[in-house]
Amino acid sequence: MLAATEKIIFTGPVGAGKTTAIGAIADTPPVGTDVPCTDGAWALKSTTTVAMDYAYLLLDDGTRVHLYGTPGQERFDFMWSILARGGIGLVLLVNCDHPDPVAQMEFYLDAFADFIRETGVVIGLTRSDLAATVPLEAFQARLLERNQVVPVFEIDARNPEDVKVLIHALLAVLGH
Amino acid sequence: MQIIDQVIDRLSREAGDGPAPAPVREAIGQVIDQMIQFAEDIDGAIVSSADGVAWAERLPAGLDRHRFAAMSGALLALCDTLAREGARGEPRNVLIEGEGGRIFLLHAGPRLLLTVFTRAGANLGVCLAHARQAAETIAAVAGS
Numbered sequence: 001m002l003a004a005t006e007k008i009i010f011t012g013p014v015g016a017g018k019t020t021a022i023g024a025i026a027d028t029p030p031v032g033t034d035v036p037c038t039d040g041a042w043a044l045k046s047t048t049t050v051a052m053d054y055a056y057l058l059l060d061d062g063t064r065v066h067l068y069g070t071p072g073q074e075r076f077d078f079m080w081s082i083l084a085r086g087g088i089g090l091v092l093l094v095n096c097d098h099p100d101p102v103a104q105m106e107f108y109l110d111a112f113a114d115f116i117r118e119t120g121v122v123i124g125l126t127r128s129d130l131a132a133t134v135p136l137e138a139f140q141a142r143l144l145e146r147n148q149v150v151p152v153f154e155i156d157a158r159n160p161e162d163v164k165v166l167i168h169a170l171l172a173v174l175g176h
Numbered sequence: 177m178q179i180i181d182q183v184i185d186r187l188s189r190e191a192g193d194g195p196a197p198a199p200v201r202e203a204i205g206q207v208i209d210q211m212i213q214f215a216e217d218i219d220g221a222i223v224s225s226a227d228g229v230a231w232a233e234r235l236p237a238g239l240d241r242h243r244f245a246a247m248s249g250a251l252l253a254l255c256d257t258l259a260r261e262g263a264r265g266e267p268r269n270v271l272i273e274g275e276g277g278r279i280f281l282l283h284a285g286p287r288l289l290l291t292v293f294t295r296a297g298a299n300l301g302v303c304l305a306h307a308r309q310a311a312e313t314i315a316a317v318a319g320s
Binding site for chain 2 (some may be wrong): 031032033036037038039048050051052071073074075078079124
């Protein structure tokens with residue numbers, strides 16, 4: 001059973017769609033901390049999250065699910081552990097448009113390894129509709145090599161139904 | 177051109193550069209030096225971009241410029257959001273009081289922020305006045 005309030009963390013590299021995904025499913029306008037990019041990420045997007053995104057989602061049974069988005073850049077990794085505290089699970093979004101998205105997936109799985117061990121994770125692959133991207137099978141193969149059983153979905157972070165699939169999958173992984 | 181964000185992050189850290197030209201960063205460094213010289217209770221400062229990249233600093237020994245640039249950016253962004261949603265307007269400054277001294281964070285123009293470290297027992301008003309003046313100068317330098 002879910003408690004009356006629960007917390008889910010969205011993480012992943014810059015440009016994966018964390019802020020977008022939270023905004024797509026939130027019941028209220030998200031709290032955001034986006035500022036203009038001045039590092040290499042400016043070629044991907046004009047703004048970047050520097051502290052956190054926050055919003056909540058009300059499930060049909062009245063449960064309030066708090067959604068926290070982390071900044072993507074490694075220099076903000078101190079925020080990852082702060083935001084993950086008390087979380088019930090992780091949604092890892094990976095942008096398939098990057099040159100090596102499988103390596104990015106592994107980086108975040110390693111960075112959140114302790115949290116994942118205690119809770120659970122699902123993976124959403126964004127921008128997989130763009131040409132010449134790494135296929136879903138490549139991610140599954142790497143997960144198999146790591147002895148990790150993780151649901152992986154190709155999603156559009158702008159589509160609320162897609163993002164909700166990830167939430168429901170995570171709750172299923174957690175046994176709710 | 178596609179970019180691996182981790183590589184960019186590491187390269188930015190290794191190069192020690194933000195996107196600012198060296199003369200601008202040097203000029204900002206001089207502003208920090210002057211502030212520290214004239215305000216005896218200020219023992220360090222860093223100027224960084226809103227998205228957490230260090231531009232110039234005179235930090236107490238042992239403090240990592242990259243880490244403090246990132247933390248200051250995150251904290252000030254969150255404080256801006258808090259103040260805005262709390263209908264208090266943009267924060268003039270953020271103040272952290274510790275037993276070992278204080279830390280101020282203030283905006284230095286639209287793109288930069290100034291983080292100032294003061295000794296324990298420092299005169300709050302004097303340090304803040306020096307910090308605000310330095311922030312205005314830095315904003316003017318960076319804007320040029």
